[in-house]
Amino acid sequence: MLSGLAELIDKQLPQYQCGRCGQPDCAHYAQALAARQTTPDLCAPGGGALAKRLAAMSGVLLRAGATFDGENLQCARVVEEVCIGCARCLIVCPLDALIGAPKFLHAVLPTLCSGCGVCIPACPVDCIVLELAGREWTDGDAAVARSRYHARLRRLVEATPVKQRQTAEKKGAAAEKPTETPGETRKRAIAKALATARARRAGIRG
DSSP states (O other): OOOHHHHHHHHHSOOOOOOTTSSSSHHHHHHHHHTTSSOTTOOTTTHHHHHHHHHHHHOOOOOTTOOOOOOOOEEEEEOTTTOOOOOHHHHHOTTOOEEOOTTSOOEEOTTTOOOOOTHHHHOTTOOEEEEEOSSOOOHHHHHHHHHHHHHHHHHHHHHHHHHHHHHHHHHTSOOOOOSSOHHHHHHHHHHHHHHHHHHHHHHHHO
């Protein structure tokens, strides 16, 4: 649980949980900024206005020459003809904005999707695309996103012992400690998403 300055900063963040700030999620970015371990201008969805507010709150100066391009809200869409129902996108979506089941067609709930893009590299058949959402991301959206994200984290933590027990029963041995925590899994997925995005941008510029 966040407290003090970190909590105040977190409430200012758009709650995309996209990881483009270099942290696993918005809460970790808020903690790092409150501890003066990062700068207030790394939240791409928040843009320049948010960066200035965070600078004033944290007392940390903006980076010299920091620029903000601004961006329109995007929303993911599953290309139905290509989707194979692998469910990998469901696993990585930080806001549970994707619905479906293994071997069945998946779909995006547009009112919940922040367009973070984490689901794109998880798809083995490249059937997820980002399109303009045609609306703005509001404070209400951010509040819902924060609640859904932390509810998801709690669900993953609670499910871990069950998975351990099932694995132990199959192997006929004592349950083992998880080799990777949910936070580590998400951080790895974010790193992969960022690498893919950089590669695509480099290809476009080339």
